[in-house]
Amino acid sequence: MTERVVDVAIIGSGSAGLNALAQTRRAGKTFVLINGGEPGTTCARVGCMPSKAMIQVAEDYHRRTHLGKYGIDGHEAMTLDIPEALEHVQDLRDTFVDRVLGSSTDDMPEDLFIQDHARFIEPTLIEAAGQRIRAGAVVIATGSRPVVPAAWTHFGERVITTDDLFELADLPASMAVIGLGTIGLELGQSLSRLGVDITGFDQLHVIAGTQDPEVSQTAIDLLGKEFPIHLGQAAEIHEEGEQLRVTAGAHSVVVDKVLCSIGRAPNVAGLQLENLGVPLDARGLPTFDPNSMQVGDLPVFIAGDVTGDLPLLHEAGDEGRIAGYNAAHGETARFRRKTPLFINFCDPNICAVGLRWNQLDMETTAVGQIRFAPVGRALIMGKNRGVLRVYADKASGRLLGAEMIGPKGEHLAHLLCWCIERNLTVGDLLRLPFYHPVIEEALQAALYDLYAKVDTKNEGGLIELARLPD
């Protein structure tokens, strides 16, 4: 078998791999991009984008339940054509996939874009599509896939994952959602709002990975009003004629289909990472430096969901950039990672920023809080539900983190995240302008609550305004 030589080999043409490719191209290096499976990225094909399209349809349709309050007639008679709604989601999905392909691999010659699963022979020797590639450096960016217990695969098309959901031409009458993490909650709520009789299960006592007890309980209370949620027991599935019986402890329901959303596993099967010659953990993953993405001291870098850490689009992008930069420059430069930001697009949004509740030292931390019930703009929107909790270092007032369930949480979370990135204190934040009436006033109220509990106060007489020199 002949050996081709390139500067950089990138395995996986998802979001991480394509960002690594951009860095390689920018450095003017020779490369090969190898992708097994469907190109077009998980994000555009089966992830972020179709899920948000489905959430949008579900939210818009759900909005009719508010309209009676305003005296808008006819809302009760509104109906939704599910096949048409699903076709709309698929059309949008196709647009996003086409955009990705059009700006990445569509016009790449076959020798640069190899469509096959790759495997390692040596750390810098890869085999794919019957050829061997000797690379100066390798980027592993093979993503992740939905976890489905082997016993559940026997139920065929009645147990689906997000790889299947956006392919459906119609929705079943009833579904169980097993796993109420990010995917289960976002899509379980949407499916419920689209008219599917949903029952949710999670083995934990929390949903959406929340940690702050106030947020956790509020989330369970609010989401639990939309569909039954059973927590604290692992769910099991049994055949019940044509249908499936899902059982968790004392709770049991018979459904047409199950959405299995119990997590995603890194795609390492078949890569033969054992040929890297470094120790692998129980998941088959090597250790790596999250600041350089380097695997051991090899010229091998790993990025995106395959790391098993931070499986989020913006993190995959950053990791791809770091891995690609280092692979292309023959360096192991270390880059500072950004403040953690997590957004669950269920309604109200559930978000976490910076340090999580379980990472805080409660001896040195102050916690501020606002409930959305009395917030003017939230009330006007008919979305005055939820709670926002902000954390600061008690002595310095420096903002540390936040967790929330609330309206427009996606935006509040960004503001807080950017302020933490800039090392701002709660006093600094209160000196920023707040318009009226906006949802940011909820944040302002939480900050006042927090400000009262920190030791460092703003100087100059007024909390909100910096004093000019005399």
Ligand SMILES: Cc1cc2nc3c(=O)[nH]c(=O)nc-3n(C[C@H](O)[C@H](O)[C@H](O)COP(=O)(O)OP(=O)(O)OC[C@H]3O[C@@H](n4cnc5c(N)ncnc54)[C@H](O)[C@@H]3O)c2cc1C
């Ligand atoms: C339903 C859903 C909703 C989501 N929503 C959001 C969201 O709203 N916000 C957010 O930040 N994140 C979201 N995510 C997560 C986000 O989509 C992922 O973090 C991101 O897409 C991961 O990108 P990646 O490049 O690591 O992997 P991928 O895009 O999966 O790319 C990996 C590529 O490697 C290929 N491959 C696998 N094995 C091999 C091999 N042996 N050889 C060659 N190629 C191989 C695969 O075919 C694939 O093309 C969501 C995920 C899902 C499933």
Ligand SMILES: NC(=O)c1ccc[n+]([C@@H]2O[C@H](COP(=O)([O-])OP(=O)(O)OC[C@H]3O[C@@H](n4cnc5c(N)ncnc54)[C@H](O)[C@@H]3O)[C@@H](O)[C@H]2O)c1
């Ligand atoms: N908005 C977003 O950013 C977004 C949206 C969707 C997905 N994602 C990414 O995709 C990843 C995977 O999402 P996910 O929701 O599949 O995983 P997850 O890890 O977020 O949640 C899985 C849940 O399944 C539960 N579970 C596991 N086995 C179970 C069983 N037998 N019975 C009952 N419950 C069980 C777990 O306790 C957990 O709460 C996430 O980590 C996230 O990073 C992000």
